[in-house]
Amino acid sequence: MSLDATDILPRAPAASAPAAPKPRRAVRASSFGYRFLRSRTALAGSIGLALVAGAALFAGQIFPGDPLDMVARPFIWPFTSAEYPLGTDMLGRDILVGLVYAARVSLAVGLAAAGLAVALGVVFGALSGYFGGWVDQVLTRITEVFQTMPPLVFVVVVVAILTPSVSSIVLGIAVTSWPQVARLVRAEALRLRDAEFVQAARVMGMGHFRIILTHILPNAISPVVVAGSILVASAILTEAALSFLGLGDPNLISWGSMIGSGREVLRTAWYMTALPGLAISLTVMALNLLGNGLNDVLNPRVSLT
Amino acid sequence: MTSPFETLALSRRTLLVGAGASLLLPAAARRAGAAPATGGTLVAVLDPEPAGLVAGLTISAPAVAVSANIFDGLVEYDEGFKLKPSLATSWETSADGTVITFRLRNDVTWHDGTPFTSADVAYSLLEVTKKVHPRGNAVFANLTAVDTPDPHTAVLRFSRPSPVVWAAFNGTETQILPKHLYEGTNPLTNPLNGKPIGTGAFVFKEWVKGERIVLERNPNYWDKGRPYLDRVVFRIIRDPASRAAALETGEAQYIPLNPVPLSDVARIKASKDLVVETRGFEGPAPMYFFDFNLRREPFGDIRVRQAFAHALNRKALAETVFYGLAKPAEGPVPSYQTQFFATDLPQYDYNIAKAEALLDAAGLKKGSDGVRLRIDHIPSAYGEDYRRAGEYFKQALKRIGVDVTLRNYDLPTYIKVVFTEYDFDTHSAWYSAYPDPQIGVQRRYWSQAIKKGTPSSNASGIADPEIDAVIERIQTEGNVEKRNADIRELQRLAQVKLPSVNLLELTFYRAYSAKLSGIDLAPFGGYQSLKTVWVGA
Numbered sequence: 001m002s003l004d005a006t007d008i009l010p011r012a013p014a015a016s017a018p019a020a021p022k023p024r025r026a027v028r029a030s031s032f033g034y035r036f037l038r039s040r041t042a043l044a045g046s047i048g049l050a051l052v053a054g055a056a057l058f059a060g061q062i063f064p065g066d067p068l069d070m071v072a073r074p075f076i077w078p079f080t081s082a083e084y085p086l087g088t089d090m091l092g093r094d095i096l097v098g099l100v101y102a103a104r105v106s107l108a109v110g111l112a113a114a115g116l117a118v119a120l121g122v123v124f125g126a127l128s129g130y131f132g133g134w135v136d137q138v139l140t141r142i143t144e145v146f147q148t149m150p151p152l153v154f155v156v157v158v159v160a161i162l163t164p165s166v167s168s169i170v171l172g173i174a175v176t177s178w179p180q181v182a183r184l185v186r187a188e189a190l191r192l193r194d195a196e197f198v199q200a201a202r203v204m205g206m207g208h209f210r211i212i213l214t215h216i217l218p219n220a221i222s223p224v225v226v227a228g229s230i231l232v233a234s235a236i237l238t239e240a241a242l243s244f245l246g247l248g249d250p251n252l253i254s255w256g257s258m259i260g261s262g263r264e265v266l267r268t269a270w271y272m273t274a275l276p277g278l279a280i281s282l283t284v285m286a287l288n289l290l291g292n293g294l295n296d297v298l299n300p301r302v303s304l305t
Numbered sequence: 306m307t308s309p310f311e312t313l314a315l316s317r318r319t320l321l322v323g324a325g326a327s328l329l330l331p332a333a334a335r336r337a338g339a340a341p342a343t344g345g346t347l348v349a350v351l352d353p354e355p356a357g358l359v360a361g362l363t364i365s366a367p368a369v370a371v372s373a374n375i376f377d378g379l380v381e382y383d384e385g386f387k388l389k390p391s392l393a394t395s396w397e398t399s400a401d402g403t404v405i406t407f408r409l410r411n412d413v414t415w416h417d418g419t420p421f422t423s424a425d426v427a428y429s430l431l432e433v434t435k436k437v438h439p440r441g442n443a444v445f446a447n448l449t450a451v452d453t454p455d456p457h458t459a460v461l462r463f464s465r466p467s468p469v470v471w472a473a474f475n476g477t478e479t480q481i482l483p484k485h486l487y488e489g490t491n492p493l494t495n496p497l498n499g500k501p502i503g504t505g506a507f508v509f510k511e512w513v514k515g516e517r518i519v520l521e522r523n524p525n526y527w528d529k530g531r532p533y534l535d536r537v538v539f540r541i542i543r544d545p546a547s548r549a550a551a552l553e554t555g556e557a558q559y560i561p562l563n564p565v566p567l568s569d570v571a572r573i574k575a576s577k578d579l580v581v582e583t584r585g586f587e588g589p590a591p592m593y594f595f596d597f598n599l600r601r602e603p604f605g606d607i608r609v610r611q612a613f614a615h616a617l618n619r620k621a622l623a624e625t626v627f628y629g630l631a632k633p634a635e636g637p638v639p640s641y642q643t644q645f646f647a648t649d650l651p652q653y654d655y656n657i658a659k660a661e662a663l664l665d666a667a668g669l670k671k672g673s674d675g676v677r678l679r680i681d682h683i684p685s686a687y688g689e690d691y692r693r694a695g696e697y698f699k700q701a702l703k704r705i706g707v708d709v710t711l712r713n714y715d716l717p718t719y720i721k722v723v724f725t726e727y728d729f730d731t732h733s734a735w736y737s738a739y740p741d742p743q744i745g746v747q748r749r750y751w752s753q754a755i756k757k758g759t760p761s762s763n764a765s766g767i768a769d770p771e772i773d774a775v776i777e778r779i780q781t782e783g784n785v786e787k788r789n790a791d792i793r794e795l796q797r798l799a800q801v802k803l804p805s806v807n808l809l810e811l812t813f814y815r816a817y818s819a820k821l822s823g824i825d826l827a828p829f830g831g832y833q834s835l836k837t838v839w840v841g842a
């Protein structure tokens with residue numbers, strides 16, 4: 001590749017402010033890890049999340065076998081049997097094994113849905129914010145159409161039409177949650193498109209899409225990262241709500257489906273609802289802590305002492 | 306009242322299995338000797354909300370449970386399954402069994418004041434029951450004409466003797482509708498189906514969709530003194546746990562169908578203020594089964610079907626999924642219908658090794674992942690219990706190397722996918738067997754019952770000449786003994802040819818406040834009118 005205009009352009013900073021004095025810039029460039037470790041919320045959140053992710057990844061090694069197997073007498077209460085520490089459900093399935101395997105589905109749904117929503121939101125937001133004018137008008141109207149529908153009802157409709165399965169649930173959640181990312185990115189793009197380094201790039205003849213990719217998005221990424229981690233949490237909650245309503249994938253075990261099936265016996269065996277409920281709250285809390293922590297870490301104006 | 310059916314009815318007395326067990330009557334029934342108190346409002350709970358309120362047209366259980374209060378049939382059944390008068394006071398059958406004459410009450414008026422006459426009977430049987438009732442056409446296939454020599458006599462003429470009709474004249478199955486309001490309309494779309502006018506003990510008042518159906522006492526009811534209640538409110542509560550709560554708080558007093566989560570039954574039973582009653586469903590006789598879609602491979606191979614039958618542990622299913630409120634079925638006819646039930650039917654014991662050997666023999670060898678066959682399964686959409694049973698099937702079949710994908714649907718989609726599109730490998734559901742196999746059982750096995758779009762019809766697609774021949778003999782045989790022999794033969798063929806695995810005799814039950822008296826315990830009691838019920842102290 002021959003000499004390119006951008007190669008001599010000071011690279012628009014992914015983690016630097018354009019007009020910052022030099023010494024500060026040097027500190028900040030190396031400071032993400034430092035700041036992250038100093039943020040208690042980010043650290044607590046990521047440790048919690050790592051535990052859940054570890055359980056999900058190594059479920060097969062920790063508990064070989066099928067989590068849906070009916071292994072024991074039904075209705076064993078937690079902490080009453082050494083073999084089944086968290087008890088069994090109404091069909092005699094081991095709740096501990098179920099919780100560990102359910103982490104897989106819940107996390108996978110959360111990550112996939114958030115990933116898809118972020119991808120959609122970034123594309124829509126960047127295009128409409130950067131180009132403005134009629135592109136912005138059209139794309140914003142489309143975003144608003146999706147935003148005006150009550151999200152849970154919309155997901156229920158999508159899943160009911162496509163028949164309940166993991167992919168339809170992921171699609172349903174993503175389709176309803178991308179507008180918030182789109183609006184975030186649009187606002188950032190609007191702010192950045194007239195920034196001096198973007199104007200410079202334009203003057204040098206750089207194409208629109210290249211500007212978006214190399215200048216706009218890297219600078220808009222921190223709010224997206226924060227929003228993304230919150231999205232994962234809300235996707236896990238939405239999946240739980242869907243399973244609770246009987247719209248989960250019946251072939252897989254998720255925390256939501258465990259709550260959904262435990263709901264009927266709430267009066268006699270509340271632990272079947274409470275345990276997966278606890279797992280959801282802890283995971284969602286970890287994700288929210290991580291999101292808040294990242295917000296602090298990525299925002300240079302917040303001091304982390 | 307001295308006709309051949311009388312002996313038939315007598316032989317059916319045994320149907321009430323509860324007879325022996327009923328010595329321990331609940332408190333409410335023991336008080337039945339006391340004079341009924343009049344007045345008051347009864348709050349009953351219903352789920353799901355019915356599509357219409359005329360049981361002669363909408364046969365879903367909740368529709369029937371409301372409708373039986375508004376309409377009457379020609380006869381009713383008592384606890385011994387003997388006939389007793391309703392709109393008809395007496396009846397006789399001709400010697401050759403082809404003519405039945407009903408004498409009707411002359412003091413009955415419709416809720417709009419018009420007198421009830423034999424013309425209503427003729428219209429209802431010929432135009433409604435025979436033409437649009439989902440089961441009516443099969444039951445009344447031989448009915449050719451209804452003569453009305455005077456306003457209070459109806460003469461039914463059949464081309465052949467049809468003993469089965471005596472199991473269908475009650476008001477929960479064959480209702481008499483007002484001719485003056487239905488004639489000339491399409492009965493299925495008549496707006497009166499949502500605000501019905503009948504002859505029954507209660508008058509329709511209002512239906513707030515999604516919330517409640519209100520009925521009020523019919524002051525001109527022909528059964529003088531009845532009903533005792535001033536008002537009946539059917540509330541629609543979808544969540545079973547909330548239904549249990551409504552009953553326990555006293556907000557509702559009577560739940561006829563699927564009252565509480567099965568796991569709560571023991572708790573409700575233990576309560577002094579509440580009664581759980583399992584009698585009253587011997588008429589509907591719910592039978593639970595596992596269907597194969599015979600249009601698809603490998604289910605054409607009898608060995609595969611036998612393997613499935615050996616892999617399903619019916620006892621475990623009854624004990625865990627249905628909390629003991631079911632018992633393993635030995636065939637398509639419930640064992641408590643002793644006059645029909647065949648005792649020596651071929652059975653498929655729970656035997657994993659045998660099941661695997663059968664699949665091996667059928668050429669379905671296990672792959673490297675332990676899976677020899679991948680299929681889907683659609684459980685009935687009528688409640689969580691059936692979905693949980695689906696989870697049980699998935700695990701049970703996994704043990705023989707069959708990988709099952711469950712497909713859950715809401716009710717309308719379920720009916721479309723299973724009974725219109727036939728888009729399934731296997732399917733599980735319950736059908737009512739009814740007091741006569743010709744009404745409830747033959748529709749699972751008769752090739753003529755493969756009716757696209759008709760719920761609870763022949764979904765497996767079985768079309769077997771031998772089975773068809775037996776079914777058609779049952780429909781036309783006038784001799785009770787010969788007919789019963791054919792019914793036993795049908796059960797044997799059903800077990801041998803195995804188009805579907807007969808799993809369980811389900812036990813339905815009602816739950817109600819111990820303050821209620823006069824609850825109808827007859828075989829259709831669960832669906833029956835509340836005209837006999839009163840609220841005690």
